[in-house]
Amino acid sequence: xxxxxLIKRNYEKHPEIDFPDYKSSIFRAPKNRKISFxxxxxxxxxxxxxxxxxxxxxxxLTLNFSKNKISPLGHKxxxxxxxxxxxxxxIKGALIEIWQxxxxxxxLHDNDENPAPIDPNFAGxxxxxxxxxxxxxxxxxxxxxxxxxxxxxxxxxxHIHFSIFGKSFGQRLITQMYFEGDPLxxxxxxxxxxxxxxAKNSLxxxxxxxxxxxxxxxxxxxxIVLRGIKQTYFENRKEGL
Amino acid sequence: METIKAKLDETPFQTAGPFLHIGCMPNAIKINKIYQNDxxxxxxxxxxxxxxxxxxxxxxxxxxxxxxxxxxxxxxxxEKGQFNEDSGFARLIPxxxxxxFTLKTIKPxxxxxxxxxxxxxxxxxxxxxxxLNMTLNTRVYFEDDELKNDPLLSIISLDNVNSxxxxxxxxxxxxxxxFLQGDxxxxxxxx
Ligand SMILES: [Fe+3]
Numbered sequence: 001x002x003x004x005x006l007i008k009r010n011y012e013k014h015p016e017i018d019f020p021d022y023k024s025s026i027f028r029a030p031k032n033r034k035i036s037f038x039x040x041x042x043x044x045x046x047x048x049x050x051x052x053x054x055x056x057x058x059x060x061l062t063l064n065f066s067k068n069k070i071s072p073l074g075h076k077x078x079x080x081x082x083x084x085x086x087x088x089x090x091i092k093g094a095l096i097e098i099w100q101x102x103x104x105x106x107x108l109h110d111n112d113e114n115p116a117p118i119d120p121n122f123a124g125x126x127x128x129x130x131x132x133x134x135x136x137x138x139x140x141x142x143x144x145x146x147x148x149x150x151x152x153x154x155x156x157x158x159h160i161h162f163s164i165f166g167k168s169f170g171q172r173l174i175t176q177m178y179f180e181g182d183p184l185x186x187x188x189x190x191x192x193x194x195x196x197x198x199a200k201n202s203l204x205x206x207x208x209x210x211x212x213x214x215x216x217x218x219x220x221x222x223x224i225v226l227r228g229i230k231q232t233y234f235e236n237r238k239e240g241l
Numbered sequence: 242m243e244t245i246k247a248k249l250d251e252t253p254f255q256t257a258g259p260f261l262h263i264g265c266m267p268n269a270i271k272i273n274k275i276y277q278n279d280x281x282x283x284x285x286x287x288x289x290x291x292x293x294x295x296x297x298x299x300x301x302x303x304x305x306x307x308x309x310x311x312x313x314x315x316x317x318x319x320e321k322g323q324f325n326e327d328s329g330f331a332r333l334i335p336x337x338x339x340x341x342f343t344l345k346t347i348k349p350x351x352x353x354x355x356x357x358x359x360x361x362x363x364x365x366x367x368x369x370x371x372x373l374n375m376t377l378n379t380r381v382y383f384e385d386d387e388l389k390n391d392p393l394l395s396i397i398s399l400d401n402v403n404s405x406x407x408x409x410x411x412x413x414x415x416x417x418x419x420f421l422q423g424d425x426x427x428x429x430x431x432x
Contacts, residue, residue, distance in 0.1 A: 003355035009431060013250045015374035022256070024372030027303035028421050034431040037393050040354040042365045042380075043432050046326035047316060055276065064275050086247035097280075099264030109260045109270060111310065123272050125263045161257065161264055169316040170432060172367055174376050176255040190256055193374050199253045225249045 004044035006170040007086060007228045008036075015193035022189045023150050043170030044229060049095045051129055058127050061100075061140035065123035072122035074103025074141035078211060078219040079160060079177065082134040086228035090134025094226070095165040097127040098138060105146030114146050142218075145184055157184035157191070166226040177222045180207045254376060257369040259310050266312070266332060281314065281332030284346045294413045296344040296381060299335060300368065303422030307340035311370040313419075315344055317363070322352030348383070354392070361391040368419065378430045381417050382406045397428060404428050 018029040057064040062071055083094040101107050101124060106116040108123050122141065130136045143160060147153045159176045166172075178185050185191055185204065194200045205220035212218060262270045266279045299307035313333045318324045329349075333342040349362045361382055368377040380393065384406050388394050394402055404427045407415035419427050 005355070006432075007247055009251065011431075014253045015255065017374050019374060022372070022374065024256075025374060026372075027306075028308075028370065028372030029374070030377065030421055030426055030429055032426050032428075034429050035393075035397060036431040037396070038356070039432050040356065040360060040392075041318070041324055041352060042316065042360075042363070044355075045324040047328075047330040048326040049280070050327060053276075053278075053280070058276070065272075084249070086249045086251060088248050095280075097264045099260060107260045107263060108272065109263055111259055123263065123267065123275060125267050125272065125275060127264075127276075161255075161261070163257070163261075163265055169365055169367065172314070172376060173252060174254060174257045174261075174369055175252055190374070194253050199250060202250070202252060203255065225252045227251050228247050 002231045002233055004168075005230050006039040006043060006168070007230060009227065013194075013196050013199040015190070016195070019189065019193040021151070022193055039170050044168045046168060047165065048093060048167060049129065049165065051093075054127065054129055059136075059138045061122065061124065061126045061138065064126065066121040070121050072102065072119050072141050074144075076139065076217050077142050078137060078139055078217050079205060079222060080135070080137040080219060081221050081223040083130050083136065083164065083166065083224045083226065084134050085166065085171075085226050090130075090132075091166045091226060092130060092132045092134060094130040094134070094136075095127065096130065096136050096224075097163040098125070098140075098160050100124045100140065100143040100160040101146055103141055103144050105144030114148070116144070116146070142179075145182070150189065154189070155184050155187070157182045157188050162224070164224055164226065168229060171226040171229070173224070173226055175224075176203060177205045177220070178203055179220060180204055254374060256371060256374050257312065257376070259371040261312055261369060262334065266334060269334060279332065281330050284315065284317070284331040284344075285319070285328050288347055292347055293345050294348045294415065296346070296364070296407055296415045296417050297341050298417040298419060299340050299342070300370075300419045301421065301423075305423070307335065308370060309335045309337050309340050311335065311368060313342055314367040314369075315346070316365045316367075317346065317349040318352055320347050320350045322350035324352075351386075356392070358392045359390060361386050361388050361394070378432055379419070379427055380405055380430065383409070383415060385409050393430075401428055
C-alpha cells in the first residue's frame, strides 16, 4: 500500500493572516497559533472531480453567459498555464474554478456596492479540469480594477480569483492572479500581506503576445504549484511486527 | 525519511473575498444558467434520509457576529472509514436569515491511518471568506464517539479540545460553532 503525506507548508511564502492593513482581517483572522499535525488519510486522499461535471462552455467566460452570442464588453484575453506539484509533477484532472469582475470592475453579485454597470452578457465565472500535462486555459475578458472600502476607498488591481483542487484536500488552494505591469499591484494590502517578494511576484500573470497576430488576443500565463505529496510504499504488516 | 526535496514553492494564498459564490456556488446566488448544479450539493449520493446526520452551526467573528459571506467545505470518509475519491465532499454557505450552515451527510467511520494509528470519526473543514488571507483548516469530531486515543485530539490540551467536538443536540443532530477569534477561538490546523 502507498502511504501518502503532504510536505509541510512554508508560511513565509504565504500571506500573513493577521494583517491589519487589510481591514476585514482585523476581526476575522484567528489570533492563536495553528496546531501543526502530520497529514493523514483525510488530507491526502481526494476529493477528485469527474469531467462529466464540466460543460462545453464552462471555460469560455465570453460565451457562457452571453445572450445571442453577444460578446461581453472589454477586450478578450486567454489565461492559461499549468498546475504542478512542488516536485514539478504536472497534476492531471485538477479542478480550477475562477471568478472575476467585468470590464468595468463590477461583480455580478448583490453585495457588490461599486457603482459601475453590470454587463448582461458576463457572469464572471468559469471552470475546467487540467489535461494530462496539467494544462488549463480560459477565454475571458480583461477584468477592470475596482474601488472598495478599506482604509478609506482603495483600489484593487485587476485580478482573477482562482480556486484549485489537486488530488487531495490538503492541496486545496484559493488565490488570485494579477496582471503584469498593473501599477495598482504594489499598493494592494492583500498582495502586500505576502512579505516575500518572489512569492508575491509568482501571482502575476505574464503577458504573452504570441496569440495577438493570429487570434487578436492577448494572453497571460499563470502557472500554479500545489503542495507536494510524498508517497512511500510499504508492505502490509501486522501491528507490532 | 525526507529524502526528496521540493523543487518549487507552493503558490501563495490570497483571500477568497466577498464574491466567492460567483466562482464556487453560482447557483446559490441565482446565476443558474452556467452550471447545472453547484459542486458539493450532496456529499454522498444514493443515501436515504434516515441514514443521514445533520451538523449545523455558525462561524463567528471577533465581534460575535455570525458571518453570512463565508464558505465552508467539508471532506470525509464513508461509514466504513473508507475514503472514496469521488464522494464525501460538500460545500456550504450559511442561510442568510439564520446565519447557520447545515451539513447533511453520513456519519463517518473511524479509520486506521497510514501511520497505523486509529483516527476517531471526523469531518475535515476548510473555511474561506473575505478577511481571511488564507483558507483555514479544522476538524469536527463527535462527542458521542470514543475520542481519547485519537492521534490529533490527544496532543491538544483539555481546555482547547472542545472546540473540535460537535455537541449532540438530538438524535442524529449535532451543533458545531466555529469561532474565528476570542475566548472560544477554534483550533485551526497546519496539517
Ligand atoms: Fe475580487
